Amino acid sequence: MLAVGSSHDAAVAALRASYAAIPPGSPVRLAKATSNLFRFRDAPAAPGLDVSGFDRVLKVEGDTAVVQGMTTYEDLVAETLRHGMMPTVVPQLKTITLGGAVTGLGIESTSFRQGLPHEAVREMDILTGDGRIVTARRDNEHADLFYGFPNSYGTLGYALKLTIDLIPVKPFVKLRHLRFADAAEASRAILEIEDADFLDGTVFGPGEVYLTVGTFTDTAPYRSDYTGQKIYFRSVQERSVDFLTVHDYLWRWDTDWFWCSGAFGLQRPLVRRLWPDSRKRSDVYRRLVALDKRTHLTARVDRWTGRPPREDVIQDIEVPTERLPEFLEFFHEEIGMSPIWLCPLKAREKWPLYPLEPGRDYVNVGFWGTIPQRPGALPDHHNRRIERVVESLDGHKSLYSTSFYSRDEFWRHYDGVTYQALKDEYDSERRLYDLYDKCVRGT
Numbered sequence: 001m002l003a004v005g006s007s008h009d010a011a012v013a014a015l016r017a018s019y020a021a022i023p024p025g026s027p028v029r030l031a032k033a034t035s036n037l038f039r040f041r042d043a044p045a046a047p048g049l050d051v052s053g054f055d056r057v058l059k060v061e062g063d064t065a066v067v068q069g070m071t072t073y074e075d076l077v078a079e080t081l082r083h084g085m086m087p088t089v090v091p092q093l094k095t096i097t098l099g100g101a102v103t104g105l106g107i108e109s110t111s112f113r114q115g116l117p118h119e120a121v122r123e124m125d126i127l128t129g130d131g132r133i134v135t136a137r138r139d140n141e142h143a144d145l146f147y148g149f150p151n152s153y154g155t156l157g158y159a160l161k162l163t164i165d166l167i168p169v170k171p172f173v174k175l176r177h178l179r180f181a182d183a184a185e186a187s188r189a190i191l192e193i194e195d196a197d198f199l200d201g202t203v204f205g206p207g208e209v210y211l212t213v214g215t216f217t218d219t220a221p222y223r224s225d226y227t228g229q230k231i232y233f234r235s236v237q238e239r240s241v242d243f244l245t246v247h248d249y250l251w252r253w254d255t256d257w258f259w260c261s262g263a264f265g266l267q268r269p270l271v272r273r274l275w276p277d278s279r280k281r282s283d284v285y286r287r288l289v290a291l292d293k294r295t296h297l298t299a300r301v302d303r304w305t306g307r308p309p310r311e312d313v314i315q316d317i318e319v320p321t322e323r324l325p326e327f328l329e330f331f332h333e334e335i336g337m338s339p340i341w342l343c344p345l346k347a348r349e350k351w352p353l354y355p356l357e358p359g360r361d362y363v364n365v366g367f368w369g370t371i372p373q374r375p376g377a378l379p380d381h382h383n384r385r386i387e388r389v390v391e392s393l394d395g396h397k398s399l400y401s402t403s404f405y406s407r408d409e410f411w412r413h414y415d416g417v418t419y420q421a422l423k424d425e426y427d428s429e430r431r432l433y434d435l436y437d438k439c440v441r442g443t
Contacts, residue, residue, distance in 0.1 A: 008068065008161065011053025012133065015160070018050040019131055028129065028431045030158065049127075054099075054160055060085065063166050064122065069099030069159035077250055085166040086246070088114040092253040093282040099159035103152055105354060105398055107316070107364050109198035109214060110167075111345035112190075118150040119348050120165040128157040129427025148422045151354035151414065153399060155435045156422055170216035172223070173198065173249040175242040177235075180209045183325040190321055190344050191361060198249070201342030201363075202236045206332050210236050211342075214249065223248075226255055228277050231267060233259045233339060257282045259339055260368055264288060310370040312402075313337060313382050318345065319395035321361040330389050331367070335382055341366035352418040353435075354396060362395075380404060399439040410436050 022028055029048045054068040057079040065087070067076055073087070074094035080086050087098075091106035100106075101117040102124070114120065123137040126145060136142035136149065149156060180186040186201060186209040193199060198214030220243035226232035232252045235242060244252065256266065264285065265271040292298050302309065313335060319327050321344065331340070343364040347356040356362060374381050384404050390397055396413070397403065405413065419435060437443040 007053070007056065008058060011068070012160065014050055014053055015127065016131075019127070022049075025429075026431075027433060029433070030154065049158070051158070058161070060166070063168075064163055065166055066161065066163050067098050068161055069124075070097050071099075072097055073101070074251075077247070080166055081169065081247060083166075084168055086169050086250070087117065088120040088165055088167050089117045090250045091117065092251075092258070094251060094254050095283040098162055098164070102159055102162065103149055103154055103156075104400060105151055107343050107345055109200040109212070109343060111343060111364070112193075112199045112361075113197075113346075114167070115346060115348040116150070116351075117164075118351065121146075122163040122165065124149070124159045124163070125161040126157040126159055129155075129423075129432040130429065131431075132426075133160065134426075145422060145426060147350075148352055148418055150351045151399065152419070152422075153435060153438060155432050155438055156426055157432070169246045170218050171246060172217045172220040173214045173244050173246055174217045174220070175239075175244065175249075176213045177237075177240055177242070178211045178213060180211065181207055183209055183328040185209070186211055186342075187321050187324045187363070190363065199344055201344075202233060203328065203340040203342060204237065204338055206328070208237075209342075212236060216246070217243075220245075226252055227280065229269070229272055231256055254282045255280045257285045258341060258366070258368065261285060263369075308372045308375075309379070311373045311379060311382055312370050313386070314368045314401045315383070315386060316364055316366045316398040316400070317386065317390045317395055318356065318362045318364050318398075319390065319393045321363050323393040323395065324363045324365070327365060327389065327393055327395070331365075331386075334385060335367070335371065337367050337369045337371060352415045355415060356396065399435075402442070403440045405436075405440055407436055407440075410440055 019028065030051055051070050054070040055075070056068050057065060057071060057076055058068060059066040060080055060083045063085065065080060072095050073090055076098060077086060077090055089106060089108050089110050091101050091108055096106060102121060106117040123135055125133055125135050126149065127133050134142050134145065136146035138146055145156065180189065189211055193213060196213045197216050199211065201209065201211045203209050222243055224230070224235065224242050224244055225248065226235065227248065233256065261267060261280070266275055266280070299309065343366070345362050345364055346360065347358050350358050371382060373379055378384065383402065387397060387404060414435065423430065433443060
């Protein structure tokens with residue numbers, strides 16, 4: 001136990017005071033030090049809610065944990081592993097918070113069995129837009145908020161305390177990197193793999209698709225280390241079998257921000273040796289990207305050197321597993337970025353604001369980088385094209401990055417009827433941002 005009830009009570013009292021200090025009619029937002037969103041904006045002039053006291057694991061007992069909403073998964077995992085347990089789903093980046101993963105959706109290689117992080121929540125205390133703190137569960141008077149909270153991105157309220165399910169771990173994870181000749185073959189294998197604790201994939205090209213199958217094990221003949229000079233995503237191509245500690249497995253993608261550390265030269269041996277291991281972290285890289293966005297340094301260098309403007313293509317989408325080959329064929333032909341991350345998932349329940357069909361097999365496809373803009377096309381041509389293709393394949397798009405839907409389209413995809421009813425009930429004065437305005441219009 002890392003904190004006692006009085007500490008949480010004090011944090012709640014400070015939060016109430018912070019909320020009360022915001023003038024009536026002014027928008028309510030968080031004063032939060034970290035972010036894993038890719039909607040870069042100028043810093044707001046108005047102060048935000050003080051949530052600095054909500055970053056602790058309150059209790060780990062048996063197969064559950066009681067956790068404050070702003071606790072990072074890095075801190076949460078460190079505590080649960082001491083008890084031989086882990087959250088059912090641990091998103092890939094260390095500074096993602098539990099509350100953020102629940103309200104903004106998270107995913108990882110246990111999702112093919114465990115669904116998404118919010119499906120492990122038993123109950124949560126939520127600060128609503130109207131200033132109430134309510135406890136929401138599947139079976140109480142706030143069940144509508146419990147089910148509507150995922151994918152609301154802080155526009156219905158903020159999770160202050162959550163009780164979540166945990167699963168047991170073993171000391172090591174054995175990895176098998178299985179190569180497939182194409183996406184169709186890999187898609188069939190995804191539907192057939194059963195004897196696994198973890199499952200994700202990496203696409204290096206149309207004819208080079210890997211599924212990585214992970215299983216817990218008590219012993220390991222060796223332990224690979226990808227936190228220093230070695231690079232994890234390259235090991236997928238180089239090794240057929242590998243062993244990691246469970247801790248290193250859970251954070252295997254954070255060291256190089258999947259493969260995006262290459263933008264800073266970090267995959268060059270000399271730069272990598274000079275870059276401190278303690279600074280090989282996703283939050284460091286994101287701060288560098290944010291600085292570049294503020295200063296427009298890369299855009300200016302491109303202009304000075306005669307290179308064409310580039311479009312950020314940073315998205316996660318889900319398509320039904322059987323439609324994955326169609327999406328990847330389009331992506332290879334029209335977008336052309338690689339590597340690409342694959343993460344199979346299956347939702348266990350229906351969550352209205354992100355309406356995956358319960359029990360249906362989907363694959364999350366993640367791609368993060370930049371590509372040259374098309375001459376004469378809109379600056380966001382490729383992102384708009386991806387949205388249309390995903391829609392045509394009965395898929396969905398995560399909202400952590402920019403979106404371009406019209407208002408009617410957006411609410412058709414993300415259940416505007418349910419959302420507006422929840423706003424009326426829990427944020428009737430619209431103190432919190434509207435989901436469409438936040439995720440599409442960028443307010």
